[in-house]
Amino acid sequence: MILRRIVYAFVLLLAVLVMNFALIHLAPGDPVETLVGEMGGATPEFIEQMRAAYGLDQPFYIQLATYLGRVAQGDFGFSLYFNRPVLELMFHRIGPTILLVVTAVLIALTLGTFLGVLAAQRRNSWLSHLVTVFSLVGYSTPVFWVGIMLILVFSVALPIFPIAGMYQSDTSATGLAFLLEVLHHLILPAMTLALIYLAFYTRLSRASMIDVLDSDYVRTARAKGLKNYLVIYKHALRNAILPVVTFAGLQFGQVLSGAVLVETVFGWPGLGTLAYDSILRRDTPTLLAILFFSASLVIVVNMVTDIVYRYIDPRMRAEQ
């Protein structure tokens, strides 16, 4: 079962590679033209030489085969624009993005579930309505807008947090001090990204909690005289959190998308800003690698979600 999933994941990734490769090559324009333009022009011979160096003079299927062959060996090629190995460029950027995204999702998940459960317990209370309003507002506000507003309030008007970056540009901090510095820089972007999903998760967990609380076995548990918080946190929560976890997994691709915007607003040195730069420079190898890695990330997260799901869901556990 697990093996099949892994094989399948590979097929999916292969499809991602082929499709993106084809798309980028289908688009009008040519990375060497871009590069030569950037250099301020060059002789036709040099252009041809560059094309040959990057294999761009070959027919499409050969280019594709060569590319796939290299990727199979873990070689994502050379960034045309930056003249560095793509993996080296990515290497610096994956960490920050994962840090940002995971922090945001964790904030959103824990806080969201907590608020949702609270609201579900007191249906039709002001808290419940507040949660509804909050989730609607969260859903309707553009992410980048929230980011700009947070900067204006918490970095400009009240200078509590830094405006941009992941650490002070001239930092000399190491160890714990550096960690704290990164944390200080992380708070605003992570909150921005979390806010949107917080709204989602709150609403979702509220809804599923209401379902669970209405279900027979919770009623039975209550009838048996179990304490309320035990019913909620031991039995009901476990069931109510299921759809939230599934959803969080499924939505991971969107969280990454949100991260692109948040990274841009906060100058966070992650994959999003690198992707943006690569698009602006038509840096095909880098772009392909970023799309590939973010797709892999989504696949891995989906798999982890599955496993967590199995762990939480008592029915699934019983089956195993």
Added chain:
Amino acid sequence: MHRMLGGGLRRLLTLFLILLAGSFSMASAEPREGGTLKVFSSGWRTLNPAVQSGASAGVPGSQIFAGLVEVRDNFEITPYGAESWELSDDKMSVTFKLREAKFHDGEPVTSEDVKFSLFAARDNHPFGTVMFGRIKDVETPAPDTVVFNLTEPTPGLMLSLQPLLMPILPKHIYDDGQELKTHLRNNENVIGSGPFKLVENTIGERIVLEKNEGFFIEGRPYLDRIVITAVSDQLTRLLMIENGELDYAPNVGLRYTDADRLEKKEGLIVTSRGFEALAAVAYLELNLRKEPFTDVNVRRALAHALDRELMNQIVFGGRSRVGEGPLHSNNPLFTPGAPAYEFDMEKAAAMLDEAGLTAGADGKRFGFVLDIPTWAPHMWVPFAEYIQAQYSKLGIDVELRRAPDFGTWAGRVASWEYDATVNGSFNYPDPTIGVERHLRCDNIRNVTWSNTQGYCDPEMDEILAKAAVETDFETRRALYDQVQRKAMEDVALLYLVQEYSTTVYTTKLGNPPLSPFGALAPYYDVYLED
């Protein structure tokens, strides 16, 4: 007695005050050593200025590499890597005596390195041939002596020998058969003989430079470190300057509203100095191969339809001035007063009618695609939008086109496959580098910022050729005035407004780099007060 005492006291007090003031001014006159200078960049792809023009490579490149000379205020040329030089009487050769210097890896700098670097810049720099095409050969009679032999007198040559345009590259590293444009050592472990050594280059994030203890100028540089952070977003950049997270922000592409804002802020200095050599006149480039731009009267009509004073107001808050031809008013060879096209929509319409471009039944005369460059959007986008709005009043349909990346835009212009673009290019200190390239018949090439519009006039060629080799300053200036007037008359390019650039820095910055090349010059004299 009493008075004397009073006078004595007063005198004593005065003396004390003088001493106090003296000690203060002493303190600021004595530059402090140490400290980290925080600069920003909008991103870089290489650190080698020999293969890439512009600020992205120039800011770090001029710190890592040294050049033969430096360009100081008022375009004064001072010794740098070369201790002295001598021009032969026929002005056909220059002999340089090199200063004793070492590359960051300990290898000595020799005349062979200089020779290698000169040809490297000639062959790889986007306008290498314009700058160094008149050099016939280079002799290296001794390790500390190098001779450039010229094909004709080249008054602009010395200005090109600074680190920005001809960095002294270590031959033992770059002469290994690799293509220089894509050489790996343009990015990693980059070694020069300049005041700062590269210690970190994380692309898209930051460059860290450290003091070169063995720099050939005694007691310099003052700074311990320079950190160049990549900040691509303009608003973020502005906020960082405001918050003091940057010490020095050159060529920030500040909008005038931001300049107004920052000027009011204590502890910051906003100046437009430091761009004299990089000054540019923004222009509308019409592809002269395309109808109806082939007709000079159509081009003149289009010039009449733009209110350039208003463009200056909108984009630069009136801080700049209207373009009077290819030369920027900061250029020492500039003469004001070339005839301009006054803003007159009716005249423009009448001229178009006369040229046979009457409005059709739908009120349209003709249409064209206007390309928008990808850099400096704060300037190009409003310019393009204004042009679109103005011309639509005349029944000319302008379709704006944005390129996905710089290279695509550059590629369109360089391959002559465009109708029109808004554009601008650095004047550089000498018109032979910055101006001539747009106007000479033999420079109609498939290279960005050459004569891509396809302007060719034998009379213009003649004036330019004379001006290039004229060694008397006033005569030369008069010749460039003719160039200026002729370019306006022919609408070789439709000159709009002079670009306005700003540098912002903290008051703690001593000796800020405000020479004509500003941020692209070496920073060894720069220091930070406590």
Added chain:
Amino acid sequence: MTYISQPSAPEVPVPEPVSPARQAWRMFRAHHAAMAGLAFLGFICLVSIVGPYLYTVSPRDMVWAPFTPPGASQYILGTDYLGRDLLAGLINGGRITITVGLTAALIAVTIGVTVGAFAGFFGGQVDNILMRITEFFQVLPYLLFAMVVVMLFSPTIINISIAIGIVSWTDMARLTRGEFMRVREMDYVKAERSIGARNAWLIWAVILPNAAPPLIVVAALAIGNAILFEAGLSFLGLSDPNTMSWGRMIGDNRPFILDNSWGVTLPGTIIFLTVLAVSLVGDGLNDALNPKLRHR
């Protein structure tokens, strides 16, 4: 971006004498917030359609001094950095934004429903393959992928709509598939099948109408999503330079936000309100069409 919970099979409602549509409308009307949302959307659409004819100031022309604040001139919402009328921008931009929203949602719904319907109806290998394709689009980071498409194929309104459409149909497909699988097993479908109804008839005329209620809700929300998506792309500078849109107004005016916040606040608020209205309508539709889920 659905935030509707799983399509856990609602029970077939007890038949009532009133027609289902009227019943639904009655439920919807009782939802005050949804009615407010609908009214606001109606207003926005009306302004977008007739506004440019009534308010004839061109959004392109410079009409007044740049950065005129709202209320300081005859142009009541003030002007932007070029001195263009912001009200004219909002009216004309609304047209484009709503069009992009509708077109992109239409593309997403068409692809999503078709894929989901086929997968749910035929099951087996067809389902398998179609769901693999869906999954493929689900693992691509939506915004990144759309950015690549828009950048490489130039930012025109059509390309932007297509790019948004092709990255946002997957939720729709999954939901449709679920509904089809459920309805497929209903007695009346089996009955139709037994009298030899053709597949096409079964899919479009029998099952789809019965599977529609939850789909309509998601389709409505897809419009809101597309509007947000367009704003995000414009924020990154990926907007059509020849047409005004709300997203582009934010992107263009953002650099001036410190001194002239209204240039960003106005279109930002309009986007927020419009998307909020769409979600409220979606909420109301949810209540009206899926009565069992009402207490959510």
